[in-house]
Amino acid sequence: MATATQRSTPRRSAGRRRRWTAALGAVALVAGTAALAGPAHALASAPVDFATHCVPPPIAGIPPIDGTTTAQITVDNAAPKVGDTVTVTYTVTKPAASNPVDIALPADIMTPSGKVTLGGAQPGSVTVTGPKKNPPVPGKGAFPSFSMTGTFTVTAPGSITLSPGDYNIHTSYIMELDTPCTVTNPPAPVSETVVATDQPGANERSIQLATASGKPGDQVTVTGAKFTPLADITVVGRAGAAETADRTTVKADAAGGFTSGLKVNDKATTGIVAYEGAAWSPDKGAGPAAYTVIDDTPLPANSQKLNSSVAAGTLSMSQAGDTVDLSAVDFGTGGASTGDLKTVTVKDFRGGPAGWSLTGKVTDFTGPGGKIDAGKLGWTPACTTKQGSPSTCVAGSAGSVGTAGATLASTPNGALTGGEFTLNAKVTLNVPAYTAPGAYSGVLTLTLT
Missing domain, CATH: 2.60.40.230 (Neocarzinostatin-like)
Known part of the structure; x- marks a missing residue:
């Protein structure tokens, strides 16, 4: 980028400036005509062709171009469970046009971004972005392929289709330019299908x-x-x-x-x-x-039975507070909003063979921008057993909490169980990048059984 900046000087002729402008417009256009594609109702990812309409920056002096793009969508997990996070990769394998001028274009000037449209069991969209990375393009040469990635959290079981949506290509060469592109006949063909299943819920019997x-x-x-x-x-x-x-x-x-x-x-x-x-x-x-x-076997003659008893208590839970303030994240960046669950104390004074399990479920987080899906809240549980307790607690697995629920900690059944236990968890809310500013709140409900 320093080289490009150094080349742009006030002494350039008007003709050279027009030629550079044409080159910039061509880069923005062809990158813009790239999009997702795939055969309708595909069961596996495959490259497909589809029509796109792109509008170059006005300074390029080039009219809108309608072209055909070959592209492919892939995922890292085609059989997720509800609550899982799926990574989507959107690869343009053959852009619709080539560099129309004789001027070679330098490397690393294109940054793509866009949307992947979800359908079927989970309608919605996924934001995808690509790195600022491309090889040099010779004059009149073909434009290179490029990829964009993003993630989404599965919120419903069933078949979820992935199709291309609108996108934008940002170019950084001489000046900063954007080329918005739209799918000509939305929705575009399906390029990938994932089949989601329900996450097993916590046992509340x-x-x-x-x-x-x-x-x-x-x-x-x-x-x-x-x-x-x-x-x-x-x-x-x-x-x-x-x-x-x-x-x-x-x-x-x-x-x-x-x-x-x-x-x-x-x-x-x-x-x-x-x-x-x-x-x-x-x-x-x-x-x-x-x-x-109670053994009622008759006593031998001239004997006395001496009875004592230990009263069984209850299984109970208490917590150190009812409000957790997570760290703030920035609009446009999003990411991990983190905090610590208020300490929970479990006392098992029943004195029997039963263990216990403490599970949690969370609602969606609501705020001025609508909601942040409950599946974006994850935790890393921890638990400590008080010395002398007959049982030893086991922390639940790190992962998503969501509306399906997850285990914070538990103890196993045994000949004699009980004791005192301290439970904690690191909690993280994965906030999407462009969530509207404001306060968002969800309710985590803990259930001890």
Whole structure:
């Protein structure tokens, strides 16, 4: 760019200035006629041709040009899950025209930007940009190919199509010029299709017992919630990690709830679980809920039974505050708005075999510019176990939170669980570059089960 600037001097003749202007106009035009293309309803990325209409800067003295461009869209993940971020690459393989003048054009003068149109299950658009990079173009030579990239977050399951949208080419040679281009017959053909699937949500199934103890042969009422509607549920006793002979089955109602009576005969039973399917799964089960079988075996003659008890407590959660102020980002740049989740303390004083799980879901962030999608909020969880606790907490995986939810931390089931735990997380909101200025707020809801 220094060379180009040095060449532009007040002593140039009017003829030379006109020739440079023509060259600049040609660069802006041909870069501008490049766009995305692809065969309609393609299942895999492929190059295609489509028509574009570009308007060079007035100083170029060149009328608008309608031409055909060959281009291709590719993605880094054609089978994402809801909440995943997909990187889109828009490559122009054959621009519509060549350098129409004899003057060679220098390297690194073109910066493309534009939009990729999303359709199908997730209508919208993706902003794509390219680096300021191109090889020298000889006089009357063909213009080189170039690529632009951008990202979008998947918000809905199903087939999502990617087609070219309007774009602009900025040139920096002698002067700064822009060439806006539009798709002649929108929407342009589909160049790529991704098929998104639902992100597995957090397990919110739960059970409660009408009583926490009983004699051998007593029946305990078990109530369940948030199971799959009309699913077959197995309710069974547990002795540590092993199932006992105490078992029954029940069908969930249309809302996913159930009430069942379980007769407990096995003196080894220390807890009760409920699950969908043929065998226990932490993803489709709830519990164990602690249960004690009171041994009523008659005492020998001349003996006394001495009874003491340890009262079971509750599973509870508290947090150090309810407002997190994330760092600000700049309009036009966007990026990571970061902060720290208010510290959460979990106390498990139940004294049974059940572990716990703390999950979070977040709403979209709303503000003066509309909304920032909930899927753009990610976190990196951390947890600490207080010394002496029977259980050890495990932090959830780093990644997107979104409306589907994610796990902040959990403890496993065991013969005896419990303790005190401190939970934290680094949170990051990925703000799009041109989000309207102002304050945006979303609500993160934590659920302990």
